[in-house]
Amino acid sequence: xxxxxxxxxxxxxxxxxxxxxxxxxxxxxxxxxxxxxxxxxxxxxxxxxxxxxxxxxxxxxxxxxxxxxxxxxxxxxxxxxxxxxxxxxxxxxxxxxxxxxxxxxxxxxxxxxxxxxxxxxxxxxxxxxxxxxxxxxxxxxxxxxxxxxxxxxxxxxxxxxxxxxxxxxxxxxxxxxxxxxxxxxxxxxxxxxxxxxxxxxxx
Amino acid sequence: xxxxxxxxxxxxxxxxxxxxxxxxxxxxxxxxxxxxxxxxxxxxxxxxxxxxxxxxxxxxxxxxxxxxxxxxxxxxxxxxxxxxxxxxxxxxxxxxxxxxxxxxxxxxxxxxxxxxxxxxxxxxxxxxxxxxxxxxxxxxxxxxxxxxxxxxxxxxxxxxxxxxxxxxxxxxxxxxxxxxxxxxxxxxxxxxxxxxxxxxxxxxxxxxxxxxxxxxxxxxxxxxxxxxxxxxxxxxxxxxxxxxxxxxxxxxxxx
Ligand code: HEM
Ligand code: SF4
Ligand code: FES
Numbered sequence: 001x002x003x004x005x006x007x008x009x010x011x012x013x014x015x016x017x018x019x020x021x022x023x024x025x026x027x028x029x030x031x032x033x034x035x036x037x038x039x040x041x042x043x044x045x046x047x048x049x050x051x052x053x054x055x056x057x058x059x060x061x062x063x064x065x066x067x068x069x070x071x072x073x074x075x076x077x078x079x080x081x082x083x084x085x086x087x088x089x090x091x092x093x094x095x096x097x098x099x100x101x102x103x104x105x106x107x108x109x110x111x112x113x114x115x116x117x118x119x120x121x122x123x124x125x126x127x128x129x130x131x132x133x134x135x136x137x138x139x140x141x142x143x144x145x146x147x148x149x150x151x152x153x154x155x156x157x158x159x160x161x162x163x164x165x166x167x168x169x170x171x172x173x174x175x176x177x178x179x180x181x182x183x184x185x186x187x188x189x190x191x192x193x194x195x196x197x198x199x200x201x202x203x
Numbered sequence: 204x205x206x207x208x209x210x211x212x213x214x215x216x217x218x219x220x221x222x223x224x225x226x227x228x229x230x231x232x233x234x235x236x237x238x239x240x241x242x243x244x245x246x247x248x249x250x251x252x253x254x255x256x257x258x259x260x261x262x263x264x265x266x267x268x269x270x271x272x273x274x275x276x277x278x279x280x281x282x283x284x285x286x287x288x289x290x291x292x293x294x295x296x297x298x299x300x301x302x303x304x305x306x307x308x309x310x311x312x313x314x315x316x317x318x319x320x321x322x323x324x325x326x327x328x329x330x331x332x333x334x335x336x337x338x339x340x341x342x343x344x345x346x347x348x349x350x351x352x353x354x355x356x357x358x359x360x361x362x363x364x365x366x367x368x369x370x371x372x373x374x375x376x377x378x379x380x381x382x383x384x385x386x387x388x389x390x391x392x393x394x395x396x397x398x399x400x401x402x403x404x405x406x407x408x409x410x411x412x413x414x415x416x417x418x419x420x421x422x423x424x425x426x427x428x429x430x431x432x433x434x435x436x437x438x439x440x441x442x443x444x445x446x447x448x449x450x451x452x453x454x455x456x457x458x
Contacts, residue, residue, distance in 0.1 A: 063421055067379035070313045070420035076214075076227065077280035077306050079376060083430035089378050091423060160424040163438070166446025170439055 001063065002164035004056035005157050009183070011049055016187045019194060022203060026127055033126045037113060057099060064092030087152040088160075094153040101146030108133050134198035143195040147188040154184035208234045209301040213248065215260055216308045218317050225317070227306075237297040241284060242267060242274060244296055261320040267292040269433065272370030276321055277308040282372035282431045290370065290433045310371055312380035314418040327417040328369050328385060334413035335406035336389040338398050357395045364392035366434040373428035373436070379420030384428035386414050387444035388436045394447055404451040411448055 018036065021029035036042050087094060109129060116124045134140055158180030162168040168176050197203045210233045218225030232248050239247075242264055249259035265273040274291035278284035284294040299305065307321065315323040367388035374382050390407050393399030399406070422441060429438045 063423070067381075067420040067423070070380035070418060071311050071378075072313055073311055075277060075280065075308055075311055076216075077277075077308070079280050079282075079427065079431070082281060083376055084378075084425040084427035088423070088425040089427075156424070163424050163442055164422075164445060166442055166444075166449055168442050173439070173442075 001056065001059055002161040004052045004059070005161040006165075007049075007052045008056060009154070009158065009161070011052075012187055016190050020190050022127070022130070022194065023197065026203075030125070030127060034123065037117070037123055053102075057095065060092060060095050085156065088156040091153060091156060091160075094149050097149040098146065098153060101142065101149065104142060105146070108139075130194070131198055134195040137199070140195040140199045144192050147192045150191075151184050151188035154188070155181065158183055204237075204297060207237045207301070209237065209296070209299060209303070211235060211244075211299065211302075212304040214304065214306040215321070217260070217320055218309075220319060221316055235296055237295070239296045240267070240292055241276070241278070241294040241296065242292050261318075261322045263322045264292060269293040270368060272368030272433075275310050275323060275325070275371055275375070277310060277375055279306050282310070282375045283370075283433055287430075288433055288435050290368075293433075310375035312371075312374050312419070314380065314382070315371060315374060323371075325369070325371050327419070328371065328382070330417065331382065331386060331410055331413045332369075332389060335402065335409040336393070338393060338402060340398070351397050353396060361392045361395035364388045364395070364436065364440050367392075367432075367436050368434055370433060372431045372433060374419065376427045376431035377420065377422075378425060378427065379423060381422045381428075382414050382417075382419040383422035383441050383444065384432060384436055384438065386410055387438075387440035390447055391440040391443045394443065403447070404454050407444065407447045407451050 018029065018032045021032055109126060112129065113124050113126065116122060134143075159168065159177050162172075162176045210231065213230045213232060214227045215230060216225060217228045230248055230252075232244065232251065235244050235247065242262075245260065245262060252259045263273040263275055265271040267274075269290045269292060272290070274283070276283065276291045278291070278294070283289055283291045285298055286294055309315075309317050309321045310323045310325075312323075314327045315325055318324050365388070367385060369385065371385070373384035374380050377383075390410060393406065394403055424438070424441075426438050429436065
């Protein structure tokens with residue numbers, strides 16, 4: 001979980017960087033998207049990414065269900081938020097929400113683009129595609145909710161991954177926590193701004 | 204602190220034996236002194252039940268001074284009740300006020316089956332210790348003090364981990380019923396000392412294997428264990444356990 005989690009965090013950095021180019025310069029966004037969409041190395045990395053996502057999901061769901069079985073008789077009164085954060089106890093649920101969002105998200109952009117590449121050899125204009133997709137209010141709302149789920153998943157997951165890998169020593173723990181909180185708020189925030197910006201015609 | 208008396212409603216889990224389905228019973232206790240411990244309040248209730256010709260409530264207790272870890276009670280949704288770093292025997296009735304309702308349940312975990320009422324079988328912990336939580340040396344005569352130089356900070360960290368009393372509150376409070384905080388304390392206090400060094404790699408693999416066999420869940424770092432541990436065992440020990448485990452996997456040592 002830790003290793004795949006960190007890989008997904010690395011992917012998010014690239015993804016967030018490329019997408020935020022939209023705000024700065026549409027040209028450079030298209031260039032970067034073209035590079036990621038056509039370069040052979042990137043296709044190889046993409047296979048790795050999908051393997052990582054699937055592994056993470058399968059392990060995550062197995063972990064969640066196995067752990068649930070370890071308390072066959074539950075408590076009448078549960079500790080609730082007295083001893084732990086709600087999102088740290090809801091990683092399976094938050095992950096599943098992200099998965100649902102991910103399916104919609106791939107169906108919007110990745111799917112049509114690859115389909116076009118295979119059938120016509122041409123890429124589609126992802127900028128135009130974003131504009132069309134984010135003209136519908138319900139899509140914008142689903143993207144916002146998806147990114148909020150991602151933010152909470154990372155709020156626990158970022159630190160948790162380093163703890164699982166045994167790296168959050170007393171010295172580094174506060175730093176890892178700090179970077180984790182910043183990352184979990186900033187990255188989903190940038191993602192959320194995209195559908196909003198397109199919907200509001202800011203870009 | 205001002206002394207006062209209180210009347211309370213208690214909802215207590217009653218279960219005849221491991222096979223029985225069990226259920227809650229409601230009891231009233233009167234004139235409970237704020238200076239009693241929680242277990243003394245249970246003694247009063249049991250006295251009352253005996254006088255009424257009823258079966259008293261079975262609960263685990265031994266030292267009644269916060270060092271043995273026997274007094275496992277889940278009180279109003281928290282292991283050992285509302286006070287931080289406190290066992291049930293050290294919880295005092297001044298935590299409550301007149302008219303309160305208190306719900307008392309046994310630890311809930313697959314690996315800790317109920318024996319009777321509030322008493323659970325915690326021998327899974329003993330078996331984890333037996334799998335490697337010791338050092339194999341011929342003791343011989345007592346050595347000179349300071350024969351083995353040990354860093355002060357290492358010694359302190361080891362001592363803090365060794366404070367674990369094996370009470371099981373970490374398992375009871377964890378949403379996954381994971382025993383990682385307990386195991387990490389047992390691994391860390393030996394891994395930090397030269398005496399623990401020779402068996403360091405085999406100890407961690409053997410103890411982790413035993414933990415998995417006993418039916419405890421896997422740690423997802425919610426940190427509920429640390430919040431509920433009566434001895435303040437830190438999750439930094441889990442960090443150490445994880446790195447010990449990863450190291451042992453790559454060390455290629457035989458068990
Ligand atoms: C798509 C469906 C997903 C599911 C079902 C899922 C589920 C889970 C579960 C159950 C955990 C374990 C909880 C824990 O160890 O604390 C977890 C941890 C984690 N997840 Fe996800 N997740 C998903 C997507 C993602 C995505 C897209 C990212 C990318 C940023 C991500 C990043 C992490 C990280 C960093 C951890 C911490 C790893 C660790 O504690 O060892 N997850 N996930
Ligand atoms: S780690 Fe703390 S809560 Fe767990 S058994 Fe030891 S003393 Fe009890
Ligand atoms: S009875 Fe020994 S710790 Fe409570």
